Amino acid sequence: xxxxxxxxxxxxxxxxxxxxxxxxxxxxxxxxxxxxxxxxxxxxxxxxxxxxxxxxxxxxxxxxxxxxxxxxxxxxxxxxxxxxxxxxxxxxxxxxxxxxxxxxxxxxxxxxxxxxxxxxxxxxxxxxxxxxxxxxxxxxxxxxxxxxxxxxxxxxxxxxxxxxxxxxxxxxxxxxxxxxxxxxxxxxxxxxxxxxxxxxxxxxxxxxxxxxxxxxxxxxxxxxxxxxxxxxxxxxxxxxxxxxxxxxxxxxxxxxxxxxxxxxxxxxxxxxxxxxxxxxxxxxxxxxxxxxxxxxxxxxxxxxxxxxxxxxxxxxxxxxxxxxxxxxxxxxxxxxxxxxxxxxxxxxxxxxxxxxxxxxxxxxxxxxxxxxxxxxxxxxxxxx
Amino acid sequence: xxxxxxxxxxxxxxxxxxxxxxxxxxxxxxxxxxxxxxxxxxxxxxxxxxxxxxxxxxxxxxxxxxxxxxxxxxxxxxxxxxxxxxxxxxxxxxxxxxxxxxxxxxxxxxxxxxxxxxxxxxxxxxxxxxxxxxxxxxxxxxxxxxxxxxxxxxxxxxxxxxxxxxxxxxxxxxxxxxxxxxxxxxxxxxxxxxxxxxxxxxxxxxxxxxxxxxxxxxxxxxxxxxxxxxxxxxxxxxxxxxxxxxxxxxxxxxxxxxxxxxxxxxxxxxxxxxxxxxxxxxxxxxxxxxxxxxxxxxxxxxxxxxxxxxxxxxxxxxxxxxxxxxxxxxxxxxxxxxxxxxxxxxxxxxxxxxxxxxxxxxxxxxxxxxxxxxxx
Numbered sequence: 001x002x003x004x005x006x007x008x009x010x011x012x013x014x015x016x017x018x019x020x021x022x023x024x025x026x027x028x029x030x031x032x033x034x035x036x037x038x039x040x041x042x043x044x045x046x047x048x049x050x051x052x053x054x055x056x057x058x059x060x061x062x063x064x065x066x067x068x069x070x071x072x073x074x075x076x077x078x079x080x081x082x083x084x085x086x087x088x089x090x091x092x093x094x095x096x097x098x099x100x101x102x103x104x105x106x107x108x109x110x111x112x113x114x115x116x117x118x119x120x121x122x123x124x125x126x127x128x129x130x131x132x133x134x135x136x137x138x139x140x141x142x143x144x145x146x147x148x149x150x151x152x153x154x155x156x157x158x159x160x161x162x163x164x165x166x167x168x169x170x171x172x173x174x175x176x177x178x179x180x181x182x183x184x185x186x187x188x189x190x191x192x193x194x195x196x197x198x199x200x201x202x203x204x205x206x207x208x209x210x211x212x213x214x215x216x217x218x219x220x221x222x223x224x225x226x227x228x229x230x231x232x233x234x235x236x237x238x239x240x241x242x243x244x245x246x247x248x249x250x251x252x253x254x255x256x257x258x259x260x261x262x263x264x265x266x267x268x269x270x271x272x273x274x275x276x277x278x279x280x281x282x283x284x285x286x287x288x289x290x291x292x293x294x295x296x297x298x299x300x301x302x303x304x305x306x307x308x309x310x311x312x313x314x315x316x317x318x319x320x321x322x323x324x325x326x327x328x329x330x331x332x333x334x335x336x337x338x339x340x341x342x343x344x345x346x347x348x349x350x351x352x353x354x355x356x357x358x359x360x361x362x363x364x365x366x367x368x369x370x371x372x373x374x375x376x377x378x379x380x381x382x383x384x
Numbered sequence: 385x386x387x388x389x390x391x392x393x394x395x396x397x398x399x400x401x402x403x404x405x406x407x408x409x410x411x412x413x414x415x416x417x418x419x420x421x422x423x424x425x426x427x428x429x430x431x432x433x434x435x436x437x438x439x440x441x442x443x444x445x446x447x448x449x450x451x452x453x454x455x456x457x458x459x460x461x462x463x464x465x466x467x468x469x470x471x472x473x474x475x476x477x478x479x480x481x482x483x484x485x486x487x488x489x490x491x492x493x494x495x496x497x498x499x500x501x502x503x504x505x506x507x508x509x510x511x512x513x514x515x516x517x518x519x520x521x522x523x524x525x526x527x528x529x530x531x532x533x534x535x536x537x538x539x540x541x542x543x544x545x546x547x548x549x550x551x552x553x554x555x556x557x558x559x560x561x562x563x564x565x566x567x568x569x570x571x572x573x574x575x576x577x578x579x580x581x582x583x584x585x586x587x588x589x590x591x592x593x594x595x596x597x598x599x600x601x602x603x604x605x606x607x608x609x610x611x612x613x614x615x616x617x618x619x620x621x622x623x624x625x626x627x628x629x630x631x632x633x634x635x636x637x638x639x640x641x642x643x644x645x646x647x648x649x650x651x652x653x654x655x656x657x658x659x660x661x662x663x664x665x666x667x668x669x670x671x672x673x674x675x676x677x678x679x680x681x682x683x684x685x686x687x688x689x690x691x692x693x694x695x696x697x698x699x700x701x702x703x704x705x706x707x708x709x710x711x712x713x714x715x716x717x718x719x720x721x722x723x724x725x726x727x728x729x730x731x732x733x734x735x736x737x738x739x740x741x742x743x744x745x746x747x748x749x750x751x752x753x754x755x756x757x758x759x760x
Contacts, residue, residue, distance in 0.1 A: 265760035278748075281755040285747075286674075288696065288754070289703040292681035293674040296386040303387055313670045372659070374666035379642050381665065383657035 007077050011084045018053045020046035024089045029346070033095050036125025038172045054093040055124045061099055063302075064107070068119035075302035097166070098122035098129040100251040102175050105191075105244040109232040118193070130196070131248075132162040132176030132218060133241070140369050142177075143186045143238060147220060149178035156180075156192065156230075158200075158223040164363065168203040168216035171196055175244075176220075181235050191237035193229045200224075210355035211340075211348070246308070248364045249315035250301075255360055256290045256318025258325055263287070268332035280328055283321075290321055309377035316370035319360035326354040386680060388459075395452075396459040398436070406432060407469030409729050416470060417586035423544040424588035425470040427500075433473060434500025442481040442621065447490065448498045449481075453687035454621060458628035458679055465632025468729075468736050470587055472503045474629060475540045479622035479744075480504040483549055483614040489568040489605045493547055505545035506618055507536040507592055514538075514745040516551070516619060517559050521594065523552035523567065530554070530604075532567065532597040540743065542590025543580035545571050549618070550594070555609045566611035567603045574598070585735035620693065622744040623701045624686055627679040630704035630740050634672045634711035637733040641665070641715045648720075661718060668707075668714055675700075675707035695757050698750040705740075705747030712737045 023046055027033060034040070034047055042048040054060050057071060062078040064070020073081065103122055106115055121127040138145040147160025158178055168174070173195055181188030196203075200223040205213035232240040258264070264287065265271065265280045297314055300306040329350055330337050337350040345351070361367040376384035388396065406412075406429060416424055433439050441457055443449025450456075457478045464473060476497060483506070484490035496502030508516050521534025532552050542548060548569050556563020569576060575597040578590050606614045642665060645656030655661060682700035685693035712734040716723040723730045741747060 263754075263758045263760075265755055265758050271760055277755060277760065278751070280760070281751040282702075284754050284758065285699050285702040285706075285751050288699040289674050289678035292386075292696070292699075293677035296677040296680065299386045305387070313666075313673060316666075317670045317674060368663065371663040371666040374669055375662035379662075379665055379669060381642070381645060381656040381662050382654045384659075384662050 008080050019090045022046035023050040023091045037128025051093045060094045061123050069123035094125045101248050102129050104247045109240045127172045130165050130168045130171035130174050132174045134164045147178045149180050156225045158220045162218040164215045165218040168218045186238045189237040190234050191231040191240040194225045198223050210352040246311040249311035252364045253314035253318035256321040312370040312373040316367050323357045326357045330354050399460040399463040403463040403467045407467045413468050431500045439477050439500045440498040443494050447494045454624050454683035458683040461625050461629040462632035465629035466636035474625050476504045478625045479618045480506050482621040483618035487605050503545045505539050505542045505548045507539040507548050507550045509538045519551045521552040523554045529600040532594045536592040539590040543578050561612040564611040565608050566605040566614050585739045623697050624682045627700040627704035630708040631676045631679050634708040637711040637715040641718050671707040675704045678703045698753040702747040702750035708737045
């Protein structure tokens with residue numbers, strides 16, 4: 001306990017000294033989020049410096065091992081760091097699919113050489129990753145994917161198409177599920193890493209109902225991939241894919257926390273309708289209870305006590321909650337929040353975010369897929 | 385950390401096996417209901433609670449208790465809820481004991497409570513809804529003491545109690561916390577009429593009519609006009625405790641239903657194979673787990689004396705109430721016709737849920753309190 005108290009004191013002092021005041025302001029828009037990568041343009045010197053000082057301590061990835069550049073913190077220490085950052089309103093120094101998805105998969109399934117090669121640039125925010133999972137014919141039935149990787153002796157030749165690739169047009173590398181065998185559905189999939197600048201890779205943004213294009217179609221046309229860029233065994237990529245999905249779902253479930261925002265009833269302004277107030281109060285009960293669940297889940301996860309299917313429960317509950325939050329924000333906003341491109345609404349932010357949340361319960365496995373996983377693996381219902 | 389300590393896990397395991405063996409629906413709830421017991425619970429089992437030290441769970445060690453917190457009470461109550469075990473544990477050992485802590489009345493009643501010989505009740509509600517600030521029962525000074533007049537309802541185990549803590553107004557006006565005083569009134573006090581009422585779940589709660597009931601000055605629990613202090617301790621413990629009991633009840637109902645889905649066949653297959661029931665069961669599972677996390681969190685914050693404890697206790701009671709309501713409604717529906725019979729236990733869960741939800745305030749009351757505290 002004394003050690004942890006000391007850690008808290010030191011962390012608090014270090015954050016005070018090193019977190020720039022600009023980085024303690026709430027994130028106002030997507031532009032304020034630091035994603036890193038080869039082509040990332042920092043919004044400010046402060047944003048750049050905040051990433052740099054945090055990465056030097058490995059605190060962009062507090063609980064990754066020191067050998068790969070991580071912070072090497074114990075779960076209790078990582079939690080303290082998070083609490084102390086929240087205390088001063090410090091922004092996340094780096095948002096990254098490398099941190100939340102690929103990293104954990106590489107730590108578990110990668111070779112020593114792969115870990116040394118790929119993890120440190122993730123910690124430092126130098127390489128931005130995207131996820132090549134879904135295909136036009138393989139959404140919920142992900143293992144039905146058709147993108148082929150043909151064994152050419154010293155390399156693979158990849159042909160096919162991915163869809164819903166988040167930020168593929170801005171990413172540097174992709175982790176990609178490909179078919180290396182047609183003998184078996186789940187047993188013919190491999191997990192490949194390659195550079196998005198490889199000849200034959202092209203992307204095309206998809207315009208969503210929100211008017212934003214966070215997702216792309218990604219096309220692979222005779223893309224050469226060196227053989228040492230397969231993670232895990234050939235044809236056993238489904239294990240890696242599933243493990244990574246658990247982490248993706250954990251990340252998405254965080255949406256249920258509403259970005260750590262205050263109670264919804266406090267943030268939507270005057271509520272003059274008793275029916276709406278009651279609905280918002282019921283929502284705030286669910287949101288605060290979910291926050292308690294989220295804390296408990298992370299503690300259980302770090303202690304190795306979480307059921308492997310629990311990320312599905314968290315993803316399901318968190319995303320459904322987030323959709324409800326935005327429905328209520330829109331309801332409270334009345335006709336103000338219907339404006340699509342006015343400066344008053346910062347170019348239709350409430351409406352566009354509301355529409356964006358509708359994807360939450362689809363991406364990373366639909367709510368129905370998550371419920372199926374809970375029914376099968378936790379409740380052990382027959383035929384699920 | 386939100387994880388249990390080794391000691392807490394041990395206590396939980398002990399409560400689990402004790403109540404699964406001794407507190408079953410067949411041996412306790414059905415037995416006392418079907419034999420028309422006036423208490424609605426067995427004194428033999430209450431003695432067993434005492435032998436395990438559980439009657440003194442919230443009573444300080446120097447008063448003969450275990451001196452444990454809201455978290456430990458929650459762990460025991462989860463198992464009470466799972467087995468629908470009737471006993472004075474929640475109201476006597478958890479809620480009322482907290483009100484008595486550190487008071488002269490505590491010294492008087494603790495030995496009997498610890499020994500499993502004394503039942504203590506809490507009389508707060510005066511209307512059909514729980515609104516503790518609106519207490520109107522009047523206590524006027526007379527001679528060396530007070531005279532109490534008014535009425536109370538939903539006094540759990542009131543007719544079986546040796547002592548009833550009665551919230552009354554010595555000052556202030558309706559709606560205010562100031563001016564309330566808590567009195568320890570003996571059940572056979574002159575002028576207090578006690579009507580023993582059987583509720584839907586076969587549990588007993590009393591309606592009290594107080595007509596010029598005279599009590600000595602030393603019947604005051606804590607200080608005159610400052611009854612909110614002991615009362616709010618009792619309410620916090622009762623709310624967090626009943627939230628935990630509701631979580632256990634919800635788990636018990638959901639587990640029973642899941643087992644039924646794995647056994648019942650229609651259309652030539654197990655009904656648990658139907659996706660429509662799988663998804664509803666999975667949703668229910670999620671809601672119960674979230675309610676459990678909220679109940680544990682509320683208890684943890686109470687134990688730490690954290691300023692967020694009050695808010696989180698309202699959250700826990702509201703979330704547990706709703707999740708348990710979903711559990712029993714889905715439970716009866718998924719059991720089909722057999723779920724409507726008295727012979728099957730699932731309906732007992734539904735009836736107990738309704739009572740526990742209303743006890744110490746239903747989920748709508750607590751959602752409203754969340755809005756009130758947040759200021760909207």
